[in-house]
Amino acid sequence: MDPLTASLRIAASGLEAQTTRLRVVSENLANAQSTSSLPGGDPYRRKIVDFNAELDRVSGASLVNVGSVDEDTSDFTVEYDPGNKAADENGMVKKPNVNVLIEMADMREANRAYESNLQTIKQTRELISMTIDLLRASQ
Template structure:
């Protein structure tokens, strides 16, 4: 039964990391999304969080994607006098997204996803070997 638990735990990790990658992809896609006028805020970076919850059916702690928080750091500005979102001094507020940080976060999420896949594959192989031994 512990091998079955490991499958469920790894599956919850896959789902959580998938959600994390979706949030990171949204941040990267909107890294240059400014407001349409000087009063409108540009895109604000989103931060995925995780939470642990006990699953009574499985009898184990499962990881889930928690709430999606907004990064409250200040927006950057760029001098672009002709832009529709430029203020009276010609500065445009741009999103607080750093694509380098997002890329590193994406790579970390991919590695966590792959680690969970490896656990599932190893567990599947062990279960198959157990069935093969029992048949013999």
Template sequence: MSGADPLAMVSRLSGAGLEAQSYRLRVVSENIANAQSTGGTPGADPYQRKTIVFGAELDREIGALSVRVKNTALDDAPFIVEHDPGHPAADADGNVKMPNVNLLTEMADMREANLSYEANLQMMKRARSMIAQTIDLLRSGS
């Protein structure tokens, strides 16, 4: 560990967690928004669910590992096939490929990301409060 202030480290690490979970919430929202997005032509593939790949990255300034979003990946789960001959994206057999988005899974992911976001936010608030208290103590001691 470098000579970085531990409270500043907490704030920085919590900030990285906030950023990662915010990105995760954006991807979950995109999946939910496209849960019914079919292909534009008969038999075409619909929207494919996205997932987040997190990674650890050394933050050289504080000398600690921090979370980051490595990339987004496409979920390789099969598409859902529904029989709807009147749908514009229906193939010759009347089947429509629907996105591989499960709303219950997305809601669970959203809840987990929200809880992680809130936990990081609370850590940041606590670190800032402790920094403010330390400053107050230093002021009152002089």
């Protein structure tokens, strides 16, 4: 396989991985204030994406893929709110382990990686087009 096609495959795998990461970050942000519907129950637990490198046998290139989407096992924050339906017998409510600042940083990083892969695809397509034009001109 030629290097230009390999670069397209690598960038496409990056786009797919970052799309999953952006979806997970969006889900975390949407549930950042979600509490349990049961008194003393656990709220939404933050999710994290685990990436793996995979060798593409066709191109010989190392591609990125999503290995798994796991739950973050860090502790929940607890605050006193006796009027909340999720409060336990002491009036304490468990809040999700989602830190909005961390999620925004993850979103920015995933967005930049996505844009970088997209730019790689655009430049590779341009190089392929230029190569075709050169081949036409030489005939």
